[in-house]
Amino acid sequence: MAQRPILVTGGQGQLATSLKTLGGDRVVVVGRPDFDFDRPETIEQVVDSIRPALVVNAAAWTAVDLAEQEEEAARRANETGPAELARVCAGLDIPLIHVSTDYVYAGDKGAPYVETDPVTPQTVYGRTKAEGEKAVLAAQPRSIVLRTAWVYSGHCRNFVRTMVNAAAKNTHLKVVGDQYGCPTSADDLARAILTIADRVEAGWQDSYAGLYHATGSGDTSWHGLAVAAIGEAVKFGQKMPEEIAAIRTEDWPTPAKRPQDSRLDCSKLERVFGVRLPDWRDGVSRAVAAHFATKTP
Ligand SMILES: NC(=O)C1=CN([C@@H]2O[C@H](COP(=O)(O)OP(=O)(O)OC[C@H]3O[C@@H](n4cnc5c(N)ncnc54)[C@H](OP(=O)(O)O)[C@@H]3O)[C@@H](O)[C@H]2O)C=CC1
Ligand SMILES: Cc1cn([C@H]2C[C@H](O)[C@@H](COP(=O)(O)OP(=O)(O)O[C@H]3O[C@@H](C)C(=O)[C@@H](O)[C@H]3O)O2)c(=O)[nH]c1=O
Numbered sequence: 001m002a003q004r005p006i007l008v009t010g011g012q013g014q015l016a017t018s019l020k021t022l023g024g025d026r027v028v029v030v031g032r033p034d035f036d037f038d039r040p041e042t043i044e045q046v047v048d049s050i051r052p053a054l055v056v057n058a059a060a061w062t063a064v065d066l067a068e069q070e071e072e073a074a075r076r077a078n079e080t081g082p083a084e085l086a087r088v089c090a091g092l093d094i095p096l097i098h099v100s101t102d103y104v105y106a107g108d109k110g111a112p113y114v115e116t117d118p119v120t121p122q123t124v125y126g127r128t129k130a131e132g133e134k135a136v137l138a139a140q141p142r143s144i145v146l147r148t149a150w151v152y153s154g155h156c157r158n159f160v161r162t163m164v165n166a167a168a169k170n171t172h173l174k175v176v177g178d179q180y181g182c183p184t185s186a187d188d189l190a191r192a193i194l195t196i197a198d199r200v201e202a203g204w205q206d207s208y209a210g211l212y213h214a215t216g217s218g219d220t221s222w223h224g225l226a227v228a229a230i231g232e233a234v235k236f237g238q239k240m241p242e243e244i245a246a247i248r249t250e251d252w253p254t255p256a257k258r259p260q261d262s263r264l265d266c267s268k269l270e271r272v273f274g275v276r277l278p279d280w281r282d283g284v285s286r287a288v289a290a291h292f293a294t295k296t297p
Contacts, residue, residue: 003053005027005052005053006054006056007046007054007056008027008029008030008055009030009031010059011031011032011059013058014157014186015099019194022187023194026194028052030050035059037076037081047089055094055096056097057085057098057099057136061077064103064125064254064256067125068124071124078128082098082132083138086143095142095204096136096143096144097193100129100145100146102147102148102181102262103126105262106120106259107259107262114213114265114268115147115210115212115268122256122257124256133147142204143209143210148215149183150181150184150215151184152184152229154286154288154291160183160284161287163225167241167244168238172241172243173230175247177223177246178260179222179258180220180262181221181222181263182216182218183283184215185277185280186287187287189277192214192277195274199273212268217278217280218281219263219280225280228284230244233291
């Protein structure tokens with residue numbers, strides 16, 4: 001009998017694309033319009049028709065600033081939709097890996113967060129993601145929630161590609177240098193998820209259930225990430241801008257307040273699943289190489 005697939009939501013998104021590329025035939029990706037959190041009836045239809053071994057929810061509202069104006073749509077994608085997906089998975093006895101964010105934290109701890117720290121989201125995006133985590137874990141006890149951060153890749157829209165493209169067009173760039181976090185390669189996260197999927201498919205254990213931090217190793221500021229990305233782009237013939245200035249948060253005002261220091265301690269993921277993601281700098285060099293290899297805008 002053919003192996004049951006891993007069902008990945010999030011269509012054309014960054015993480016779903018990495019999971020499809022790295023998981024190959026083992027992965028079936030679904031997205032809008034077929035699978036749409038705004039049309040909750042599509043959730044059960046899709047999961048029931050595919051009957052996967054495991055679901056990975058990589059669909060979400062990720063436009064952090066726009067969420068401040070579009071709270072209800074963000075809530076459907078980040079909270080009520082995932083809750084319904086978890087309910088469907090529970091009914092069909094399918095384990096669920098759900099992806100969440102460092103923005104569930106305020107960023108004022110002054111040290112890397114651990115999973116037992118209280119969540120204190122400061123934005124609509126962070127609040128709806130925090131509520132989504134809770135709802136998923138309540139509806140499907142066989143859920144693993146992975147909080148990741150600052151995800152980048154050579155495909156889709158992300159900060160690394162934004163900075164490389166900005167450096168191609170501008171001689172002077174300004175990037176916030178006083179917000180710290182753990183950049184995460186979408187490909188590295190996808191590999192980690194596929195390893196966890198192997199373990200889950202080998203037989204669910206109740207000790208797997210719950211929250212995990214899952215980011216790239218090491219940390220930096222947004223300015224540090226921009227400098228690293230642009231430095232890699234120079235290796236592909238792009239000109240180094242005259243200045244990449246490190247600015248303060250107040251000099252780059254945004255509708256949604258970003259955490260000042262959302263570094264995540266990922267030791268639980270290593271303890272339970274033996275998974276440690278590579279250093280963020282390795283991923284940046286691979287992502288920038290992929291960006292130039294595909295030459296998509
Ligand atoms: N990007 C980042 O920096 C970070 C992301 N995360 C989390 O990681 C996960 C994956 O993010 P990433 O791949 O980067 O995000 P993307 O924005 O690249 O992809 C998200 C996908 O979700 C889909 N989607 C949005 N709204 C709905 C909806 N109502 N119903 C169904 N699908 C919907 C989008 O579909 P469509 O293509 O049709 O628009 C898109 O393909 C998310 O849970 C996110 O919160 C966590 C930390 C950092
Ligand atoms: C584009 C740009 C941003 N910035 C600042 C603004 C902000 O403080 C910080 C990050 O900018 P962005 O808006 O691109 O990133 P943002 O959308 O906040 O990224 C977040 O996305 C969601 C989905 C997550 O879950 C988070 O982990 C995180 O990755 O960098 C600059 O200083 N200069 C620039 O040119």
